[in-house]
Amino acid sequence: MLLSVQDLCxxxxxxxxxxxxxxxxxxxxxxxxxxxxxxxKTTLLRVITGLQPALSGKIITQEDIFVYAAHADGVKxxxxxxxxxxxxxxxxxxxxxxxxxxxxxxxxxxxxxxxxLSAGQKRRVGLxxxxxxxxxxxxxxxxxxxxxxxxxxxxxxxxxxxxxxxxGALIVTHADLDLGPRCKTxxxxxxxxxxxVYDHCAEAFL
Amino acid sequence: xxxxxxxxxxLAMRLGGGFGLAIMFFLIVTVLVPLGIGPDLALLxxxxxxxxxxxxxxxxxxxxxxxxxxxxxxxxxxHLAISPxxxxxxxxxxxxxxxxxxxxxxxxxxxLLGLMLGLPLEGFFWLLLSLVFGTPALSxxxxxxxTLTLGLKRGGLLLSILVLPLYVPTLIFGAEVARRGSIGIExxxxxxxxxxxxxxxxxxxxxxxxxxxxxxxx
Numbered sequence: 001m002l003l004s005v006q007d008l009c010x011x012x013x014x015x016x017x018x019x020x021x022x023x024x025x026x027x028x029x030x031x032x033x034x035x036x037x038x039x040x041k042t043t044l045l046r047v048i049t050g051l052q053p054a055l056s057g058k059i060i061t062q063e064d065i066f067v068y069a070a071h072a073d074g075v076k077x078x079x080x081x082x083x084x085x086x087x088x089x090x091x092x093x094x095x096x097x098x099x100x101x102x103x104x105x106x107x108x109x110x111x112x113x114x115x116x117l118s119a120g121q122k123r124r125v126g127l128x129x130x131x132x133x134x135x136x137x138x139x140x141x142x143x144x145x146x147x148x149x150x151x152x153x154x155x156x157x158x159x160x161x162x163x164x165x166x167x168g169a170l171i172v173t174h175a176d177l178d179l180g181p182r183c184k185t186x187x188x189x190x191x192x193x194x195x196x197v198y199d200h201c202a203e204a205f206l
Numbered sequence: 207x208x209x210x211x212x213x214x215x216x217l218a219m220r221l222g223g224g225f226g227l228a229i230m231f232f233l234i235v236t237v238l239v240p241l242g243i244g245p246d247l248a249l250l251x252x253x254x255x256x257x258x259x260x261x262x263x264x265x266x267x268x269x270x271x272x273x274x275x276x277x278x279x280x281x282x283x284x285h286l287a288i289s290p291x292x293x294x295x296x297x298x299x300x301x302x303x304x305x306x307x308x309x310x311x312x313x314x315x316x317x318l319l320g321l322m323l324g325l326p327l328e329g330f331f332w333l334l335l336s337l338v339f340g341t342p343a344l345s346x347x348x349x350x351x352x353t354l355t356l357g358l359k360r361g362g363l364l365l366s367i368l369v370l371p372l373y374v375p376t377l378i379f380g381a382e383v384a385r386r387g388s389i390g391i392e393x394x395x396x397x398x399x400x401x402x403x404x405x406x407x408x409x410x411x412x413x414x415x416x417x418x419x420x421x422x423x424x
Contacts, residue, residue, distance in 0.1 A: 068285060072281025091290070
């Protein structure tokens with residue numbers, strides 16, 4: 001088991017968004033989280049990766065297991081594609097930038113400045129960071145936004161390969177990604193909190 | 207940690223990176239002060255070390271906002287927060303990069319600018335020394351201030367107000383080292399105090415800053 005979430009309640013500025021969320025993620029599995037805008041999907045991902053604290057509930061997982069890709073990819077416009085990825089390779093202590101470049105078809109762009117790339121190309125640079133990180137659980141927040149259909153196929157192939165290698169993926173998306181048989185979908189609407197305001201919470205002052 | 211430092215230096219050198227902003231500002235201040243004060247060389251040389259210290263401090267202040275805000279906006283800090291690198295190291299690397307692109311060049315340029323203000327020759331060494339040893343504290347305190355105001359739109363004003371009082375000890379002892387150096391009297395006391403402030407700040411503030419950063423990333 002890579003990740004087990006039990007009765008998780010999450011808040012955003014003293015509002016309870018989701019209550020009693022529970023799910024498991026096994027090795028080789030992908031879990032797609034769906035729900036309308038503003039439900040708290042991104043907040044849920046940030047809580048699970050440890051960027052934000054949960055109000056209550058348990059997240060059972062290992063240390064240093066996540067890598068997170070969101071709307072903001074941390075791609076620096078004044079560095080080239082290779083320099084951007086090499087930075088993350090140094091941070092995550094991994095040597096191999098070239099396989100990540102070819103997985104997302106970035107070889108032709110590798111010495112162009114990231115500031116000159118289109119939105120979809122930048123997205124691919126951001127996603128290539130997942131491969132470099134060597135982390136087990138990929139937490140992806142709408143990874144297919146601004147990708148063309150060929151790039152979406154690449155993304156699906158990369159995720160499937162990651163699952164085959166025993167990794168896991170937690171994906172928020174509105175698109176229909178084909179990730180093979182070991183992909184579950186969780187509709188978050190049913191966890192929407194009934195009592196939205198939580199007012200004796202120290203978090204409110206932070 | 208080296209990766210963050212090298213990347214920040216590279217970003218500062220590239221187009222729009224802001225390297226040179228501080229040094230240009232420092233230059234402008236020292237060129238304008240004699241024009242404002244008039245051609246009284248005795249007066250100028252008496253106040254030159256203080257002017258240079260104030261100029262360096264303000265030049266440093268000018269670029270503090272850039273230390274973290276760009277990395278915050280594009281999500282880099284989020285990704286670094288869940289990377290294997292401790293946030294304390296991220297903070298220390300960023301403060302070091304800031305010092306290498308502002309404080310150190312300011313210190314190295316100061317004798318040249320001291321010449322323009324009529325600083326006595328024997329003061330050059332002590333001015334350079336006080337700036338090189340004092341500006342690390344300015345960069346580190348500034349990075350701490352930058353973590354406090356992270357995520358505020360136009361946080362620059364608040365950042366200056368928060369940081370300026372914390373800069374006062376460094377300014378007092380640093381300028382005193384330079385002043386005493388220029389008139390050739392005993393300067394051990396302010397020098398040790400300046401070093402004490404710098405070492406203390408570099409030892410403590412990375413931990414405080416990373417705690418604040420974790421709260422601000424929520």
